[in-house]
Amino acid sequence: MPEPVEKRHFGSWASPISPNTLAPNARKIEQVCVDNADIYWIETRPEQGGRSTIMRQSAEGQQTEILPRWFNARTLVNSYGGGAMSVRGATVIFTQFSRETFPKTSDQRVHRLDPGKTPVPITPPAAASYADFEIDPDRRAVYCVMEEQTFLTNGQATQSLVALDLDGVKPPRILAQGEDFYAAPRLSPDGTQLAWLSWSYPSMPWEGTRLWTAKVDPSGVLRDINLLAGAPAMRTDGARNPVLKRLMRYSDDAIGQPAWSPQGSLYALSDRVEIDGDRWLNLCSARNGQLEPVTLRTAEFGAPAWQLGGSSFSFLSDGRILAAFTSNGVWALAVIDPETGKAGDLDTPFTEIAHLHVSKDNAIFVGGSFTEPAALIRLDPHTGAYERLRETTEKMDEEIRRCISVPEPISFPTGEDGSAQSNAFFYAPCNPCFEGAEDETPPLILLVHGGPTAAASASLNLTIQFFTSRGFAVADMNYRGSTGFGRSYRRAMYGHWGEVDVEDCVALVKALAKRATIDPNRVISRGGSSGGYTTLALAAFTDLLSVAASYYGISDLEMIAKITDKLEAHYAELLIGPYPSASKLFRARSPLYHAQKIACPIILFQGLEDPVVPPAQAQMLIDEMNARKLPLAYEFYADESHGFRKAESIIQSLEEELSFYGTILGFTPAGSLRTPQIHNLGTIQEE
Template identity: 45%
Template structure:
């Protein structure tokens, strides 16, 4: 074995290329079970980000349900989720191009189920008693007001007349029909709450004709978040609540709420999208569940009668989209050394079978950086969380006395979380000699409601301070070069990035992916789902316009003097291109090195392979120019003004 070659950090040659990332990796999502078949969604960058439903029979035959050009993706809340449903011999899905619901039958015929119109559908369930779907509908027909969300029923007998079952709340989610078809449960919430702030669980009888009787409030409040209501096989309503400060499992029985679990862990997750699932009934007696402790997922079985929890040993640290049937569970799982995969677990033998991997490529462990979970002190006497990835490449080592550059990643959301699973988009950097700190700043999920609430009124402050202090913590430990600290982030993480670069003098470069630069513009222009999100994160607008202006990087460009590269989808409705373009123009006029890479046809998040590849390469090229290291590979240059 050859000894590693001494070479400057950042200039290492890596087998983890942008081509490799986009050509051999897919996204996996939303598992469904029907009979002996397992279904899931694949997002394929090489097909322009098309979402394809796959069905796998017990004997291993895999079938593509929606052939091109059909794209199973809904735009309800813009973020979507819950875009398909399997019922009997049919699969129903929302087609991205026109947002109509379609029905695919066993003979592979596909026909529209809903009429043309500016409507969107998500989170459907099948009502076999009345031969209909019940789902969330988002009505965009009246452009003079914000979209209207309701629960509706859609008949399957050819009559395309849709009936509204529940209306009046700002948002609806998770309609769930009791096993005997007599009761419907669902969630609602209202502005300015987001679903992780406070939701309400409702229950109503279903009349013979299909309408709902008088609804009853079961649980939830403005300061209590309810997640994933589900009926047990025997007709007991279960749900997850964070009423104790941690998302735990409860049930509604004999007109009372009973606690099923009492743990300082998170059984719930923020409902950014529809169709999320962290527990499922294997039988009336056993519940299979996934929960998070300190940012790491665990799999367990709960005895429904006693609430006793038995943890199941798995090699995975991130588990989601969990479904179960008698004898087995299926979920999406990953670890620091394994790509996300659709996994089936035999609950009797505890044997794991991988049904589909996000990537079939094999990466030599000599090129993989294994993250270290760290806590570090930050402002107000608080502790923050992160995963630290040191540089790793078996072929190279840094020059004597040299410390590596550090790239801090600020996740989006901001009420979301990062995890420690294998990501080639992180290993892309570490295998080239650039350390990475992936921060779960205050406000992130997976650490309890109190930690989430620490961002209340503090967005642009607490999150920024945590990213700054995390970088300084590693520099003080001697892990990274204090003079070569960079930060990157997308969406809300892009705002944190821009705020860190503007209001602090710690980072020497940054990359903003469709990041927010003008908070007031975001409050006025963004879509319905997040239109009042900032009320909690900053304060009500326009009443606290002073805070919006004070924390907006666009109004403090005079304080920004380090190079920045911007990446932006030109069809982004969540953070419009003007946010990036105004910032670019301001830096251009000031004479600060700046680069702008716009993408036609992209929205909030890049899905096309060629654009993902271009963004990665352009960002690496940018850092090489700013930090002065040579590239070990040929990369298409990006124009950097004022350099």
């Protein structure tokens, strides 16, 4: 017999998905490498304080943690890291992370790990970080990016392309310098050529980059350095923001992921591919001294490179290319003929794909779907058969599976005159044991992704299910400015941060209210980083919200223009306008300077070691809200950075967030939860 369904207020439903089950399920696979039939990956573990270890699966299928427990494979290059490991011939190179080894910095020495031995450092003790490794066994060298904190270029830590001595005897040798950023050194199969990327301010790696090639002589010296791609724009009059014009005059070609085929041909991603009046990031090959399109598709074949070391295409033994692409926010796989560009899409259940490689003609990647969490996948592209090699979550029981809400992709009109279009994934409340009270519609949580140049995930997110299984509706926003919808959609944000994202959130609520699927008088926004900014902007500049949750969110855009990490040092100018000439605009769009307009209670969560959004940002907003007697709660976390990695931080913040919603919206959440201290609560209770 079916279980009886209980009527209970939305938000108060009992759920089998608890914060305690979520934290261990927050394990992440941050990088994948293949070495013949062996597979290696970096795995971040909240239950070990956010430590990142290295795992190996042998050709026989045995999985082993190869990094001793006192090592932590994590790089701080560009603050967001990525590319902290490489492997070749069973020799692993990785960046070690440990705190307070040197004054005011962290240990970031590169180590070599040989089978059965303890890792040994191959770089000197210095205030430098390293990432994006390429091993050259013939020359006993490792090509990578070096970031030196004690040497500044344009006010930021200096980056160079360097060669490290694989034996750790010689000091790092600079191969290329002078640009603000370097990435993706990749050696040709015969070891005679090196390709790499560079870019300089005010560009970002998904906007304007340069692709270089050079011959590598037997001693490791680069000869005949050649700029293969990354030409400036012929015209910039279409760009309203003068910072975008400067970027386009530097390079109007977003190039990513250079890779050599086994036959020695160079491929890369480029958004110079124009289709139907827009530009799309497609697969290209180096021919006739330039990059020429292989694919012509209204899709994006890569994600924005917030982290180094990403891979979304690889090579099969028959010469074809296996590639991942995203269209309308959903990822898929295709096999591509490099000569004709003809692509055959694979029928797989995966809607989110990252870190794609090929090992023994099998696809290796991190894949998930709307009903299955991300896992390390091995897939046969010829048959479609696959196996889940490593889960990122504990096995979900049937009780949890019954509560999984599958989203509806929706598009809706937005903008001042309604002529623009925006996108989101809409998740309805889902719990077979409960239904809402009579004449009640569910409260809506607007989930605002970070970046803002990023995208909503198309993989099962148990945090979303944590809320939908309790009776909330959730809209995971792909507002204008998100990637995966073409260059024009992404660039709609530039000069209009705090406008188009806010407009799109308001427009979505109106669209859902017309469908009577949510309660427009109980709208919540939650977001981290720039998603936290949009959340705070909604609280300050609209009357849309009933409550808001900001995770390491930006409240003062002017401070971000002055003080932030290296990667984003000029990003705010691209999103707002040139600084300091546009300082009034920065202040006009900063929630901090308009705290008196905030009418909804806010809960803030902030890491004390955040290099992207300094903790002072949160404290200034807290002080301002307290001065104005505005209801708020907050937590600061030691040893947490930009994005929480520790289980205890994840559990506490989620419990307090749900409890906060219940207090403000007037329902009692199910279960035992830690409750935050809410300041100035009497001001809202008196209204």
